[in-house]
Amino acid sequence: MKKATVVLGLGNPLMADEGIGVYLVDRLVSAAERCSGVDFIDAGTGGMSVLHLIEGRGKAIFIDCAFMNEVPGTLRRFTPEEVRSTKVLAHQSLHDADLLRILSLAEQLGQCPEEVVIFGIQPEVVEMRQGLSVSLMDKTEYYLSEILSELDV
């Protein structure tokens, strides 16, 4: 049974800071007991599968690595309406569907949750290696508390 709210961690833990969403959602699973109405899902790089993970929910919260022209480690909370994608490589590819385009497709099909929130985290390093950079690692407790406040926990 799907819960009303879903928290989705996106990214690839083999690509350093690109895996921040997956790292944080894994940590948040331990908060699951306090959040009975919330599903926490490691969505990895599943791309379009996001469509099905958000369908039928009241609220979707995404945690993802985001290039926002900020200092590495910066966390920003925004909604899809507040940004436009400047990604030039991903045009609805199976392999790297752009989250913002997936959300607009969900909207068009009437399958988008009423409320969508994105927590974007500016990376320091995106390259082939496991583990987060120090800039992000030092702030993980802060990220977790910001995301949990969104859940009223």
Add this chain to the structure above:
Amino acid sequence: MAKTVNVNVHHVTRVEGHGNIVVNATDGQIEKVEWQVPEAPRFFEAMVRGRSYEDIQTIVSRICGICSITHSLASTKAVEKAMGIEVSEQADKVRILMHYSEQLQSHILHVGYLVSPDLFGLPSVVPLAAKAPEVVLAVIRVHRLANEWSDLIAGRTTHPVTLKPGGMTKFPSEKQLRDLQERLKKGVADLKAVAEAVLSAAGAIPDFTRETEYVSLKQDTPPTYTFYHGDITSTDYAGTVGINDWKTVANEYVNDQSTAKWTKWHRPSYAVGALARYNNNAELLSPLAQDIAKMFAMEKGCCNPYMNNVAQVVECVHVVETSIQMIDELLTTGIKNEKVKVTPKAGKASGCVEAPRGILFHEYEFDRKGNCVGADICIPTNQNHASIQEDFEKLVPEILDEGEDAIRLKMEMLVRSYDPCISCSTHMLDVQFVK
């Protein structure tokens, strides 16, 4: 009529990664036709060195968000072969069911979200959802079914967690299998609707052929349209080559146009993927899948690369129909709780499965404690690069009079028809704030 054409497509749309198309022609003389893949090479092999045999499938599942089950299965098969680990018939069948879910997931996404806009003359699936919502909704229902299927068997939609060397950490219950079977039976109607929709737009599939060598798995005992077991064959070769000898098939080499390695076997290039499997094994397709192929007048020996997408539709039907039957077999014998104990040992071996986009090879070597000391992975997309280049070289002179826009579209469609996965390991947002 003499033509001057300059096509320079950097980063083909709807194909992730860096794939560039370059055509230069002056007064009808073609000076340059190139498929360039300039992305930075990746070194997944280095990441698994020093890691335990038990961790390999978890790490390689992150190579790709679309083919994660496939990478996990190829690596697990290699580990098992290297260490002489036997797998039960039940685990083997459940793994194949898991693998089929990924074929359906990937194919329906590719045909529904990436190829259909080309066929219907639209820039992406977003306007297609407005123009033909019933088709897009059927695609989405099939995709959802495939996701829930893989959730059930693999433990989640992508990046499976139920696989382990020697077997599975968890099996679905008989009730869950019966429920899945019911849903698969109902899903056939949606698949037929998708096939009908593709057929209705099939006039937009370019009429182009080039004699091509097609490489795939082939399984003789029992004869199977295989994605999982068997040895390597090609349309140019009557026999088969054992999986451990895959390097004598791939013959990887470096090309100035690309940072990815290219491959060749009996000809300067070969192709892999749904059309390759079809051309090597078509007579072994399930009955309904054969009917769908007939609908498109598709025959074994088809050398139109654009028809790879039709072969994908045919395979969607095949994996669903075959899975319905496999679930019957599993239910007849009953699901048993199997515990697996593995003792690591030194060894080296290769594992191979068919990824949705073609044959995939993983090779590993382990020390006596089961730690990885060497790895080599050869992905299907790299095996298709030389074939794409050769297609371009034949296609461009045939369409040079059609104008730059038509040339660009047909070349982009050609690249997309191979369903390439040039760079699928990252997923980050790239945004500008507008409010």
